[in-house]
Amino acid sequence: MKDLIQKFKENMIANANDPNFRHHQWFVKYHLEIVYQIAMELCDIYPEANRDMVEVLVWLHDYGKPLDFENEKDVTLVKGREKLTEIVFPPDFVDQAIEYTEFIDRRRDMDQYPIEVQIISSADAASHFVGPFYACWWHENPQKTVEELGRDNQKVHAKDWDRKMVLPEVKEAFKLRNEYKKEMWGEFPDKFLN
Ligand SMILES: [Fe+2]
Structure with missing residues (x-):
């Protein structure tokens, strides 16, 4: 199974590094690898999760x-x-991976889905709070105004924080990052000091 996962990972990384892909400069380093790390940390917290499935x-x-x-x-x-x-992943494994991927995209009632789905949904959302993810959106859309870019970020944030980030351990760990994120569209604290 490890060899199969390695092959699939290498294929995805090669595709994501293709210069024709609009996110190719940052997608592996600043999205996929962060999702991977958070997902693996969540597998440590939820040992009942199928780690191979999560990695796929x-x-x-x-x-x-x-x-x-x-x-x-x-x-x-x-x-x-x-x-x-x-x-040549086992057919049952392929069916389950595809079914779980469909679940991830529903983005509603995420706590009703299998733990592997909740882990990826939460890790995917959390990754957007790490590194230059929001800045990359600004970089790639220079024709938009600062207000528009902030509103775009706010929409992604609402989806990620309210619906996708379903596991409480992630929300707890990302509380402070969440407060900083809101500053992208002008939601500041009452006081900056103390
Ligand atoms: Fe993603």
Whole structure:
């Protein structure tokens, strides 16, 4: 299983580093690797989670993005299934990984889903609070005003914080990061000192 996961990971990383992908400069280092690390830390907290499945979901959940940005969700499911099958993951494992990826995208009632889905949903959301993720959006959309960029960030933030980040350990650990994030659209504390 480890060899299969390694092959799939290498394939996703190669796709994400393709210069034709609009996020190629940062997507591996500042998204996928952070999702991976948070997801593995969550597997330590939730030992009942299937770690192999969680790791595959790290490399699968955005599989379609570098391949067809406009249709990424459908492409993730179709091309992701093709690639996992080509690498010869067991068919039942492939079916479950694809089903779980569909669950991740629902973004509602996340606490109703299997722990592996909750781990990836929470890690995916949390990764957006780390490093230059929001700054990359500003960099890639220089035609927008500062107000518009802040509102874009606010929408992503609401989805991530309110719906996707479902595991309490992540929310607790990211409280302070969350307060800083709100400053991107002008929500400041009453006082900056003390
Ligand atoms: Fe992601």
